[in-house]
Amino acid sequence: MGKTKKVSITGRYGARYGSVNRKRTREVLDRMKPKSLGCPKCRTKGSVHRISIGIWYCRKCDAKFTGGAYSIATARGLESFRVSKRKQREIELIEEEE
Incomplete structure (x- = not known):
């Protein structure tokens, strides 16, 4: 067979x-398997579950955050996070110079 x-x-x-x-x-x-998902706040694998479309919840640290419909983070969301982090560093450098 x-x-x-x-x-x-x-x-x-x-x-x-x-x-x-x-x-x-x-x-x-x-x-969407729970074992593959890790919390962005506490980094625990398997504790993140989807509440509704785009809203995720960590059972360990009680963090509630937004993401993609079927995944915690989207490519566009990660890009936005990097840009905002870079802008924040630039603002801090400007404030230190003054």
């Missing part, structure tokens, strides 16, 4: 909904 394909968490759908939809669902659900 041949080997079966790995269907992961989407095996519960069986042959329904089409292969492309099941693959997309599998990718989203794999990104």
